[in-house]
Amino acid sequence: MRTGGDREQADPREAFVPTPHARVLEAVARLGSSATRAEFAAAASRELHGLVPGLWATFEEVDLVSGDASVTTWPEQSADWHESYVAMHARHGREHPTLRHLFADDAATVATWGDLGRLEPFTTSVLHTDFYALHGVHDQLAIRLPSAPRTVATMTVCRAAEGFEPLDREIAALWRPHVANLRDLFVWRERARLAAALTVSDGWKVAVVDAEGVVLAATQDAALLGESIGASVLVGRSLVGTHLWSVATAGAGPTGVHRIDSAYGGVDVQAVEHQRRWRLLMRRVVHPASEPDRPRATATEGLTVEDQEAVLEAIGRIGRAATLEEFARMACRELHRLVPGIWASYNETNLSTARTATFVWPEREADWFDQNIGTFTRYAHQSPLVRHISEDGESDVRTLLDLDPDRTFEDTELFRHYYAPLGVRSQAAFGLPAPSGVVIALVVNRDGADFTGRDRRVMEELRLHLSNIHRMVAAYERARGMTAAVGLDGWETLLVADDGTVLESTPAAEEIGRRIGTGLAIGDSLLGTTLWGRSTPSTPGQEWWSVKRVPSTSLEVGGAFDASLTVNPVGPHVLLLRPAHAATVESAMRLGLTRRQAEVALLIVDGATNVQIARALTISPGTARKHVETLMAVLGVSSRAAAAVAVVRGS
Structure with a gap:
């Protein structure tokens, strides 16, 4: 019998081989940390290339009407390569056998050239001869992603050798639903950002001041920034004599940015005059080098294969949430399934106003909330976990015992009047992204049983993904709220294809169209009208935001209206219309x-x-x-x- 002294003990980490589920989990976590849709496309290509290696991986979105395409590759290719790729696929894309197969069969989501049997027609085609063969490609794996009407979204991996292994297909199938969910959420995040451009963007906080220096309106963040530079940016207060007013009266103009130093760091200030009012924009100067390093994501090495699969399934379900309410319900249910306890809860708490919104799983009757949540809200500031998350923001997983080893919390009103009657003796929680002054946390409550290392690892892995999903769903909700606000302000929203065809409309928009002599029903074309004179994209990913007032004299039928057009790289484009006010x-x-x-x-x-x-x-x-x-x-x-x-x- 061989004993431990026969050979040197091997490092267990050297023997660790990540499972497909673990590899996909880590890739999705990195992908979700992208900040913009362009970063998401680049990261998706890079992560897929890491999961399924080849000559290159692509992320592609194509408008079938206009032929416009946005293509991101990893490893990055030259501008000439991109120009050749887009041109060849625009002219000869119908010759591509894998894509034809995927989009002809709704049930097909992943396919390779090898799946299609005979390739003779394709191997003699212009697309194959002048592009794929020229670059040494002998096989390709393609993934079809859900896409909007008249658009196609795919990811591909090209290889120099024939044949993809079953493991490659398994990874691609695991990868597809998560990249599809994140892609949809990034689309909504971008819509929210574009809608916010109607008011303010790029981190600017806004205040509106009249010609006499009196603040007419201001956001809470603008008031806080103003206070840091000695100005009271509150409605009704005067800014005359402050740094902010000196910027406005200096006539900075739409592009002039002034920097004001303060004890709390620099503040950039921009002043724009409009209709005898000043729009003051402020934002904190960020010094990236001085920002503290964020903790690195933990690996899935410590999770069993079963836990990896369970976490992957859980984030897949939660990733389908369309609202924060759905996110809260799904997150609590999945967290409770993976880390059991008396209940799991999602809590949003404003400590300054003593207000709390809570969802729990298993679900409770309305009486339970009436009897208990008021007590929690009143004493929430006494919770060590709440205090920790309010100070640390998106905190890692902590337990009550971590923060209160001496159990002094049990002497507080919160414990005596809320947790003790409900049988809660131990908790584990982590924070989620939240506005200033608000604590958002997911919590598992137990009757005293301690949390194991496995419980912590599962919760930490969930935290990495749920933070990203929460950001996206919150952006989706903001986009919907802004859309509703736009509607309340009289705007009607239309979606327009790249060729000017109306894809979505409303009865009110159609009525505006009848008044101005322009068809605005679904299927009508805006080509040749005052509403459609957009620029042509010069580089992939370029964006524009143009707002124009169209006077009635420019139209054959009277009735002035306001028009606002958001032009996206490959469509569809967003057109907002409303009659201009005619107050008399x-x-x-x-x-x-x-x-x-x-x-x-x-x-x-x-x-x-x-x-x-x-x-x-x-x-x-x-x-x-x-x-x-x-x-x-x-x-x-x-x-x-x-x-x-x-x-x-x-x-």
Whole structure:
């Protein structure tokens, strides 16, 4: 019998061979950390090439109407290579046997040249002879991804030798649903970012100031930034005499950015004048070199094959969530299945306002929430886990015992009045991305049983993926909220193909079209109309945002309207339409205002200050102020901005 002294003990890490599930899990975690859709495409190609090696891997999105294509490869290829690839596939893509097979058979998701039997017609085609054979390709694996109407999305791996192994196919099949989920979420994240461009982008916080320096509107983040540089950016406060006001009165213009140093670091400030108002944009100067290193993701090495498969299945289910409510329910259910306890919960807690939104699994009756959540919210600040996550943000997995080894927490009101009556003696939790001042956590509650190393590893692996999924679903919700806000503001949304064909419309948009003499029903073409005169993409991934006001004189049928067009690289493109406001003295009087009050209201709509109103109507500033106060009372509003909205909507 051979004993341990017969040979040197082997390092167990040297014997570790990652399973397909583990390899895909780690690749998906890295892929989900991408910041933009372009980064996602590049990372998807790189990760697939690592999972299924070959000459190169591609991520492709093609508009079947216009022929426009966005192609990302790994390893990266030259500009000439890309030009040849796109041109050859645009002209001869119908000769490609694998793609024809995938898109002819809805059940097919992964295919190789070897699956198709006879390749003679393809091997003599222009596409094969002038591209694939020229680059030494003898086999290709293709993955079909879900895509929008009139578009095609695929990933491919090309090899110099014939034949893909069953393991390659298994990995591709495991990879496909996760890259498809993340791709959809990145699309919504990009839509949210584009919608936000209507107001502010790239980290800027916004405040609106009148010509006299009085703050008319400001976000909470803008107020905090203003405070750091000695300015009170609160509604009704004056900025005259502050650094911010000096930037505005210096006439920085739309492209001028000033940097103001403070004890808390630099703040970039941009001032843009519009309709006698100033739009002040502020953002903190970020110094990447000074940012603390984030903890590296843990490997799946410590998980069994069964746990790896279970985690992969769980993130696949959670990744299908379309709303934060669905995310919370699915995350709690899957977490409870993988790490059992009395219950698993998803908690969003605002410590400053003492408000909490909670979802638990197994589900509870409404009475349970009525009886317990108020107590938790009142004393949430006493929880060591809540305090830790509020300070550390997206924290790694911690248990109650980690943070409170002496069990002093058991002397608090939160433990005595909430956890103890419910039988909870131990917890494990991790944080998720959250706005400033809010704590978001997933928690497993137990009756005292400790959490094992296996429990921690499973939760840590889930955390890496759920943080990414949560970001994407939150972006999706913001996009939907912004879409709803756009609708409340009178905008109608249309989707337009790259050739100008209307893909989606609304009855209200069709009515606008009838008024201006332009067909806006599904299937109508915008080519040759004032609405369609977009630029042509010069480089893949380029984006534009153009907003224009189209006067009625430019149309054959009267009725001015506002148009806003978002142009995407390969479509579809987003067109927003609404009738321009036509507020008149008469329409304002129908809201209960006198003629003089109506005249003042129209000047408020145009952004006039009390001094400017007085000058325009040849009255004193005091009289102008009195008119403004009276008309606001008649309209039942408390701000000039709300009065302007009421007058415009009343028209």
